[in-house]
Amino acid sequence: MDSLGALHAFVQAADAGGFTEAGRKLGVTASAVSKAVQRLEDRLGAQLFHRSTRSITLTAEGAMFLERCRRILCEFEAAETELSQTRGAPQGRLRVSLPSMGILFMEKIAAFKRLYPQIGLELDFSDRVADVIDEGFDAVIRTGEHADSRLMTRTLGYYRRAIVGSPDYFQAAGIPQEPEELSGHSCLIFRFATTGKLDRWPLSRKGEPIHVELLNSVVVNTLDPQICLAESGLGIACVPDLAIRHQLQVGSLKSVLDAYIETRTKISVMWPTSRHLSPKLRVFVDFVADNLLA
Incomplete structure (x- = not known):
């Protein structure tokens, strides 16, 4: 030993x-x-x-x-x-990497922890593309397409982006009817912390991308402040629709230009191909597949 x-x-x-x-x-x-x-x-x-x-x-x-x-x-x-496997409940440390928007999943992650209290979780939140094997992660949850022959992948679901603002903002500034009208609005822009690049809103018309010069009223590098500022009436934001379900339901945010956002983004869980699928990893993969986007 x-x-x-x-x-x-x-x-x-x-x-x-x-x-x-x-x-x-x-x-x-x-x-x-x-x-x-x-x-x-x-x-x-x-x-x-x-x-x-x-x-x-x-x-x-x-x-x-x-x-x-x-x-x-x-x-x-x-x-x-x-x-x-012969001793009962899954146990041991489980090291998982999630995107920064993974904070939206904390209620589900908490439910997993309550269901499997003997599994110790170590969560790493980052938008960088982590090297799962070299950095010692048991699993990663990632958005978009990732091709890596060393990894097994299970699709969890899809989300769309939504362009949203508060009713008060639209009452004062007007509701844009065409993407080109966004150039005259105050926009709340996301900056990717890992690259420093500003988010480009995925606008398209009949499959052709539309590029609009946006007025960057506020730039943020995390999702929650972007949503909060939009609810406060300070501008329009483009955010994942799964992040604003509650706001859309209660009416604190309203989506616009839905017809001009045609793409969907995949969310997947990945783990090393060579890694024996341990009970702790197996129950985690099954749980997030059944519950994460439910």
Whole structure:
């Protein structure tokens, strides 16, 4: 078991590119990780890392050994999984990456946690495209199309964008009847935190994209303030329709130009193809497929 722990420390250090980050993920000190790797090197009689004051890099022997270690740990995880299936409730840590709009799903995620209290959740919210395998995620929930042969994918559903404003705003500024009229309105624009780019509203007419120069009244990089400002009457926003179901129902927001937004965006859950589908991952995938967009 001590050797298995050393293998785990070695893989984490290789993935993290350093002992400090590996220690953080393992819940131990950087020194403990470094010593575990050193003992492994001594036992193997081979140097696994080139070390400098700033970073570590794999030696040729280390790169070769890393792939074998991954297979060993995967087999050990599979063995643990088989045993856990005989012990009852799914359990263990589940690390999941979600887009920033994933905050909309928290009620459903909370329901999952109540249903499976022995599963510890670690949630990472980001619009960047996470490397599921290299960053150690068990699963990711993502919007749009993502082609990666290393991942299994299950479609959860689709959403559309909606251009919305408050009744007070439209009473004062008028309701746009054509996309080109948006250039005369105050617009609440989303900026992607990972790229710094402004969101382009997906307007089209008979399948042809329509580009309108929008007046950027307010720029935000999270969804909730964008919706709040729209409800306050400060302008028009283009947001996922699933984020404003309640506002549309109670009338605090009104959608316009629906006929000019033709595209739908897919939401999927993905997980590593080579990863044994453990009970905790299986129940998570099944739960989000049945409930996330319900």
